[in-house]
Amino acid sequence: MRIDVTGLTKTYKGGVRALDDLTLTIPTGMYGLLGANGAGKTTLLRILAGLLHPTEGRVVIGGHDVTTQEGKPAVQRKLGYLPQNLGVYPDLTARAFLDYIALLKGLHNRSGRRRRVTELLEVVALTDAADRRLKGFSGGMLRRVGIAQALLADPELLIVDEPTTGLDPEERIRFRTLLSRLAGDRTVLLSTHIVDDVAQTCRTLAVLANGRLAFQGSVTDLVSVANGRVWTVTTNGPPPTEGRVVSALPEAAGMRYRVVSRQSPDLSAKPAEPTLEDGYLALMDQVPV
């Protein structure tokens, strides 16, 4: 399902301009939305999900304008949404919570709904905990309940907002793999401030900075932004002052610094292969604040 965002601007009541004239096209498949905290990712996703009205601009999802009275439910029927800080009713069991959301999503057939809930509990590996109250669930388990509820109506568009924050490494990897598996012929929009999440799952992405589009394209294109701008410097002295230090690793010969910089930061600096993180940092250095 294709998403066309045109001239999207959102100014909150306090005067914060969270999105500024954003124009963006999101194709089918797994798509990354990368940006620092406060870049405007959540604001964009909430508008896409029909939870928030933009100040200006148009959002057409699968042919429906989500900002209109008729378009919103049409989009929401095809939408699965996992909010950034998902909450649940602590007094319901996982199964009852999913049943409730399924009803709200229009799965009225009782046996079909039950089958779907059971199936999804299986998909997110919560079958054993299905009939326990949600108040005892760990953060990772709740996130999985969250993804299960998003999948209930077999959505063509899946929006997940920072789903891996706060998960331990194993859970994170499991969650990422699950998302990639789900992509297939639907659109999965993954927002994150963790570069690695995008690097491991998406081929195309957009980068938001201060509510504006800083980049739109393939992962390899973003990596190549840092071409010729990544260096390693090994020294016993002070860290390089030129450019941005990405990492510092102690070695026998001294500290090895990885630096993103337009010019060579030091006479002894050696050029290095850029990664997605380098590309992202190089891009951020170009973005006007």
Added chain:
Amino acid sequence: MIATLRYEFLMQIRRPSLWIVYGLVFALLLITMPFWSLDMGLPLEGGTARQDMTTAAMILITLLPVVYGCMLADRPGRDRLLHVDGVLDATPTSGTARLLGKWAGVCLATAVPFAIAYFGRAVLWAVTEGDPAALGWAVVTFLAMIVPGLLFLGALAFAGSLVMPSIMFRVVFVAYWFWGNLIPPNTMPTLAHTIFSATGDYVRWGLLHPLPSGMVAYGEATLDVLRPAHSPATAWLWIAVMIALAAVLLSVVRLHALRRES
């Protein structure tokens, strides 16, 4: 709407505190009021099922609405507090349907202990007096004299959640209950015993248990313009006023939610 009604009802009725608080206040009523004594301690010409069921309702209605309002107080803001609202709002079910479902479900669940106390009394009366008519009158009385007020109070809790946290609403609500419903109107200016009061006086005196003609419930008081004489017509008017007030309050809540989306 039905889905929300069902789940909000379930979550509320399974709350242990609902039963505990109702239980305590009910115990207080038993100790202080003649509710449980079979003649209800009231020497009105009484003795008929209809009159005694009305009196029983009147006794419960003094204190149980306080519990009702306080137990409802946290429900309207609960979705936001728990951060469930994002998921709910992203479903194609309209916000209006969910608001109505939640209001109906929560009001219904919170009224269940109330109904159990009342109908328990009715069953007891029917058995000891050997007059099953009490059960029929209990149903009529509950629906006409108690339910309209509860629907209004439920909507009041939803509207209250817009302007204050639930803890504060409880305090304000208790104060409102005694000032706006119970105190004799000749002591200070009050909404008590007006057509806007939630106690069902109008149905009691106008419809179910008419006062002997010429008898007035209270002497002269301020705001008497809001106290038309008891009659079947004003009884129905009161029911309409309660439902209209509930509708207005819920509309305000809905409009407020729509504004928050922008």
